[in-house]
Amino acid sequence: MRFSYKELKRLASLPEKVTIEEVAKAINSIGFEVEATFPFGDVEGIKFGKVLEVSKNPHGDKLNVCKIEFDDKTRIIQSTATNVVPGKVIIAFVPGSRAGGITFGEKKMKEIVSEGMLSSLTELGVSKDLVRDSYQEGIMFYDEVKDLSLDPVDYLDLQDTIIDVDILSNRSDAQSYYVMARELAAYFKTDFQ
Structure with missing residues (x-):
């Protein structure tokens, strides 16, 4: 147990x-x-962001290009998640954030630079067997969060x-x-x- x-x-x-x-x-x-x-959860530097726009990457069948507003700037992050829609608040690994031994940075994917990665619950350290089926592969939304400067690690009590x-x-x-x-x-x- x-x-x-x-x-x-x-x-x-x-x-x-x-x-x-x-x-x-x-x-x-x-x-x-x-x-x-x-x-x-062995993560740090993650941020809350509000999805402004979502469009398909014209060079990649499965990639969605998400324009996301964070407390410090607006970033483009590409994702294969299909449940991300404008107006929703998400958590993302932005350049400089860390999960375990991996530090995130910018990466060019199918001709467009992606400034991080959207995070599901399992990527934050939640065991897959504790996550509802509807969120196994998808991105979780935090629409109750109005202040994007809040630290998701503190907010979700991941320490x-x-x-x-x-x-x-x-x-x-x-x-x-x-x-x-x-x-x-x-x-x-x-x-x-």
Whole structure:
């Protein structure tokens, strides 16, 4: 079972100073086994943008040319996504942004320079099995975002660590945040929320 470090801390009312290492040690101490901990989304420099125009690349059958307004400038980004339409707010990797070990830049694609890449949920670090079928290949929209200068990493709370815990067959009840947070609250002597 995979748990969000931030969510477990919130539910178990753990002090801010409690580290991921201390939570993992506590989970091991209360009879479970932490298999691994890893960052939820290893991305930085991504931006919200509002799609202004979408047209077909005349030199490429599958490429759409998207004119997108960001907080710092308007960029052209090409994509094979078919659900992008004008007026929608999206997230994009712009030149200088990073995902894992990849830093994004400009790239000429079918005679037109693309200044980044549109981002789906899976490219932000969300496991494919947690994404609705309708968003598996498509771009997610964030129309509630009115301020394009907001940092998507903060807005979507992507600065988190996932704790992968091996749950014993006789403790299937621990496959929930409720039980795991309750156990952690008892371990750290805090008030369970």
